[in-house]
Amino acid sequence: MLKWSNDQEISVFTARVLNFINPKFNDQNEIELAEVELYSFAKKCELTADEYILALELAADGKLFTEPNEEGNSGKVKLFREIDRLKLGEVKSAFLYYKTLDEQYKLGKSKIKSFLAPPKQEITTEEKKAQRINFYKTDYKRLQQEGKVLGATYFYDLIKKNGLEKVNLRFVEQILNNFIPETIETNGISHSEQMQPIKLPRIKKQDVKVFFIDAVVSAYIEKEKLKKLSESEWIDYWECIFELANI
Numbered sequence: 021m022l023k024w025s026n027d028q029e030i031s032v033f034t035a036r037v038l039n040f041i042n043p044k045f046n047d048q049n050e051i052e053l054a055e056v057e058l059y060s061f062a063k064k065c066e067l068t069a070d071e072y073i074l075a076l077e078l079a080a081d082g083k084l085f086t087e088p089n090e091e092g093n094s095g096k097v098k099l100f101r102e103i104d105r106l107k108l109g110e111v112k113s114a115f116l117y118y119k120t121l122d123e124q125y126k127l128g129k130s131k132i133k134s135f136l137a138p139p140k141q142e143i144t145t146e147e148k149k150a151q152r153i154n155f156y157k158t159d160y161k162r163l164q165q166e167g168k169v170l171g172a173t174y175f176y177d178l179i180k181k182n183g184l185e186k187v188n189l190r191f192v193e194q195i196l197n198n199f200i201p202e203t204i205e206t207n208g209i210s211h212s213e214q215m216q217p218i219k220l221p222r223i224k225k226q227d228v229k230v231f232f233i234d235a236v237v238s239a240y241i242e243k244e245k246l247k248k249l250s251e252s253e254w255i256d257y258w259e260c261i262f263e264l265a266n267i
Contacts, residue, residue: 022065022072032068034058034231040076043101049144054103061108068117077160086110088119152262156255172230172237178258179240181265 022033034055045051065072078084079097088094100107143151158170169175170172241247249257 021068022062025062029069030059030062033062033072036069036073037076038103040073040097041101041103043103058108061105065067065112065113065143071119075118078115078118079111084111085112085181086114101138110263113237121166132151136199141146149259152259153255156258160254163241168238169232169241172234175237175258176233178261178265179237182261196228196232198235199228217264 022030025033037058043054045054067075075084076099079099082096084097085094086097097111099111155171155174159171159175163169189218244258246254
């Protein structure tokens, strides 16, 4: 706030106000009186220097209004090319009223936003477990039908937590030997002599880390014969690893 500013800061503020209003002075004495008036005003002003300059800009643009009187009437704050204590106070009071309206607007906007999009509540431990169980069930069915799981990254993390920290280098080499960075899908390419729209082959790129994780999980499932488990046994197997890792 200006009232807590030192003399140097108030001098800068005084120069900014004088430069903005650009009053007409007849002599040096009038300049000094204006500076004294601004100094006295600043020492009691609850606004910051930037806020007061903003208030002057709003007033100059016709966007600063006085607080309504008892009859509810309000008027635009008009600026004149002079340093007048009453006018300085009027600008300050009008901006304080403006700030109040702005804060009420922001508060109302925030309440509306909260009403339309209430904050998401943190799910409980039981709800998280229910989500995991549903995930296990879904991937168990996929394993039985397609021979693979979709959540390989999740199972890979559980496998590591279960103590699989080292992997045989030959196994890694075998995986990398089978890795193909790009494959070309030629489905839909026509070899007919008739004029038909040309369909370009689609290039499918693979990520080596994703490929490695999929291979490790598939090999682990095969080694542990997890596909032969019943659905409940499959769920218990992975949930047990999860719970032991999070004790």
